[in-house]
Amino acid sequence: MKKDMIELVRVSKIYNTGDISFSVLKDVTLRIKEGEIAAIVGPSGSGKTTLLNIIGTLDTASNGKVFIDGEEVNSADSKGLNRIRKEKIGFIFQFYNLFPTLTAAENVEAGLEMLDIKKGEIKKRTAEYLELVGMGSKMNKFPSQLSGGEQQRVAIARALSKNPKLILGDEPTGNLDEATGNQIVKLMLEINRKMKTTFVIVTHNPKIAKICHKIIKIKDGSIQ
Amino acid sequence: MKKIYIKFLRDLFASKWLSAAVMLIIACGVGTYSGIEMSIDSLFFTKDKIFETENFADLEVLFMPNDINNLPGFADIPGIESVERRLVFPGEVKLKKKGKLPGRMILLETLVPKVNKLNVVKGLPLKENNFNTVVIEHFLEKEEGFKVGDNIELQVGKKVYNVKIGGIVRSPEYILSSANPDYFLPSLLGVVFGDLNLVSDSLGFTMINDIVFKFKPGVDKVKLKESISSRMSKLNVEAVFTNKDHFSNRFLTMDLNAFKVYTPAIEITICLLVFILVLIIFNRIISEQKKEIGVMLAFGYRKREILACFMFGGFVISFLGVLIGIVVTFIVRNTFANTYSSLLDFPVLYMIFSFKTMAVGITVTLLLALFAVFVSVIGFLRLTPQEIIRGEVSGAGIIRFSVVKNLFMLFSKLPVEIRFGTRNIFRRPGIVAVTIISVGLALAVSISYIAAVGSFRKTIEKNFNGEKWDVVVDFLYPIMLDELKELRQEKEISYSEAFFRRSVEVGKSGAYEGARLFGINPESRFKEIKLTDGGIYKFSKNENEAVLSVDLADKIGLKLGEIFEVRVREGKVFNFKLAGTIAEVTIGQIIIPFEVARKILEFPDECTGLYINSSSDPKKITADLRKYEYTGNITIKQKIVGEFMEMSKQMVKTISIATIMSLAVAIIFIFTIMNLSISDKKGEYVLLKALGYGKKQLAAIIISEALFLTVIANIICIPFTLFVTDFLNLRMEKAWFKVYNYFEIGDFLMVIIPCLLLVPVAVLYGIKKTYDLNIAEVLKTRVIE
Secondary structure (H helix, E strand, C coil): CCEEEEEEEEEEEEEECCCCEEEEEEEEEEEEEECCCCEECCCCCHHHHHHHHHHHHCCCCCCEEECCEECCCCCCCHHHHHHHHHHEEEEEEECCCCCCCCCCHHHHHHCCCCCCHHHEEEEEEEHHHHHHCCCCHCCCCCCHHHHHHHHHHHHHHHHHHCCCCCEEEEEECCCCHHHHHHHHHHHHHHHHHCCCEEEEEECCCHHHHCCCCCEEEECCCCCC | CHHHHHHHHHHHHHHHHHHHHHHHHHHHHHHHHHHHHHHHHHHHHHHHHHHHHHCCCCCCEEEEEEEHHHCCCCCCCCCCEEEEEEEEEEEEEEEECCCEEEEEEEEEECCCCCCCCEEEECCCCCCCCCCCEEEEEHHHHHCCCCCCCCCCEEEEEEEEEEEEEEEECCCCHHCCCCHHHHHHCCCCEEEEECCHHHHHHHHHHCCEEEEEEEEEECCCHHHHHHHHHHHHCCCCCCEEEECCCCCHHHHHHHHHHHHHHHHHHHHHHHHHHHHHHHHHHHHHHHHHHHHHHHHHHHHCCCCCHHHHHHHHHHHHHHHHHHHHHHHHHHHHHHHHHHHHHHHEEEEEECCCCHHHHHHHHHHHHHHHHHHHHHHHHHHHHCHHHHHHHHHHCCCCCCCCCHHHHHHHHCCCCHHHHHHHHHHHHHHHHHHHHHHHHHHHHHHHHHHHHHHHHHHHHHHHHHHHHHHHCCCCEEEEEEEEEEHHHHHHCCCCCCCCEEEEEEEEEEECEEEEEEEEEEEEECCCCCEEEEHHHHHHEEECCCEEEEEHHHHHHHHHHHCCCCEEEEEEEEHHHHEEEEEEECCCCCEEEEEEEHHHHHHCCCCCEEEEEEEECCCCCHHHHHHHHCCCEEEEEEEHHHHHHHHHHHHHHHHHHHHHHHHHHHHHHHHHHHHHHHHHHHCHHHHHHHHHCCCCHHHHHHHHHHHHHHHHHHHHHHHHHHHHHHHHHHHHCCCHHHHHHCCCCCCCCHHHHHHHHHHHHHHHHHHHHHHHHHHCCCCCHHHHHHHCC
């Protein structure tokens, strides 16, 4: 039986702005298995990105427990959270967030350099993953020389290259036309099939949600 | 190198103008400190080197003229390398054009002196058996047009000498000359060197009144001076100067030290501005990259690794700034040293490069810049990754204060582009406040330098105007008061007052400093003794009270009320109590009552000079005074004030380099802040362009914003100027004399007007950037963000 990659138990997130506090997530409990592709869907302001950020340890829950790959993250200090992100999680963003002054290859290498990997291995992996996402021929191009879809492919290669168990995507196709978006989704499915990587994707696109193994619907901070 | 470091470096170089501003301000910081310090070191070194190579006398003893046969020998005193005997007379040189110039005739026993060498610039040196031919100091050629082969007329007392010029020379004694060193002011002096036989022939015997000594290296100079003084105690010694006491050396040392007084203000200000500007720029760079930092944190990069990246980037940019700063150092050093050297007409200038000064300049500036980078990054990294990625509501663009809103109403009649521009500065109150203060501070330093020199000039003017004399005559030797009756009754002289001036030594516990004793009438109508504590000193009945120049009291380590010693000729010592200190232009003075001075110096019926009141033309009085054979220096107040004014003009020239540096820093600040502001408002500028705003209107918005900011900085700089000028004048008091604060509108306008005129230049790049903005591209980016 597959183990849980993500487990959230009665997680809440409350933001305080001056005297006013508002709840973004309310008692969220969910499980995502290893190798699953899960889509988080919901209207704007429903708490999708907050949920993704808490899973990605970019933000902390106000209440409740969060487990990533069996490890409880609530009690981890910033060093511990950093380690979890470094070893277990890869991120893909809506606007790709490639470093504009680094080439495609350098962007991937930058993601690998803080890991304890030898230089030769970094080069090898970079080439391998860029090849995997179909960007092998454009590895020396700067982001401004690439199309949106190509930039997102590089971002995926960057996220994948450190072999994370979990990849989190915040609207990874949100900034792409439909055809390019479909290509990216296909790529993610292929990677999931080949490498058994768990994907959690925030999306507005029902077509993408349908392809996923699991759909988490969220509204007003609660799972539906 | 790790890719992430490469990324930060490329990012820094991609934001060209931000990096350029950081590099420039660091270059200014390094260059100002190291350049000014090295230029002063170079000038000090040059002065000492000239004295060394030209065998400047270690000791000079001036006494009342005596027969050469009555002089003691010095051959048995160990440590003396050379001794040369001379006859020195003050007088007047008749100029080629109309008028006369205070002069000095120095008649030499050794025609090619080893001590105080005469460096022949043109013509020939002095020759034996040709005593009607003289050589002249180069000033007479340069300023008054005397040439080799010309005849020159020199009047000493009543006697007129008409001699031929055989050569033009430079002497280390007269790197700087002074007609009357008692007023401690360089002034044009016609110096003529000749053969002692010129006078001996007419007198029938050889008269000497001056001996110069050169010591062997490594001797105990103080001990040697004591031995020589005691050997000469039977002569009527007027003054004993070590090379440190000599006017040229003393004035140059004091003047260069006075420049050192001014330098910390600009150094501290530029250091502060380096810190602020780097802080602002790096804050900006970081906030522009917040998404990328968020991505890095999401990757698992640790905050200290990100900090290291920024510190590395900061170091590389700062290092490049340092390299430019090294070039700026040479420019500042050479400009400052050359300006000063040419104003003082140094025969040569040796440039010094001090690794230590350079290292201090580089280290301090670099550390400040890196500290600013550290503060910027650490402040940002305190936020959580989520806060960094999401960003915070900055409040930019929100006007909170009703006062400001009311102020806006004042501008409601102005054209819309000017309203837009001026209101912009209220949208980022923090950064704008820092900018205004920084620009204000930089301008204040510039103005303060000008105001400090103005205060210097006005104080001298006021001090001299406070003294009621018009002319001072110093006699060649002490004269009985009875003998002065005729002179004092000259019709040009309405009132006169005698004084006694002589060189003495002042000290305590057996350690002495050379000083000029000044005995004046306790009820003097001419001279008011203004104490450093602000009061006016009145001589008490206790005749053992004295007032000392503050520099002298400090050198000896005397406190008010303390007893000290005054050593006069023949080694006699008298005790005095320190009743007060003065900070006058003339340094190294001790003032006591006239009668007491005459008593201790054993000239009970004589005086050495007169203060004179006259409403006549100074030329007429000079002519009257020259009738008397004992007349030495004649000092005309009007002329001396004019010479001080001339000197302050020269100070302005030298100081203007520091002023320009401060102004440059202010402009770099305006350039940076305006470019930041333009980058922030890209969206608004493209909207304006989309609405049909043309180049003129866009330029008007930017210029009005920059001008408005500069005008406020100009207002802010006023209190800063008052404070910095006061600080500079206080430091000048410590270094030389008490300078009162005087401010003129012109001092402010001299800096403010160029600053306002430079504002459009500072924003030119920013204006061009707005012209080049692509409407579609920027709007697209804005939507995405």
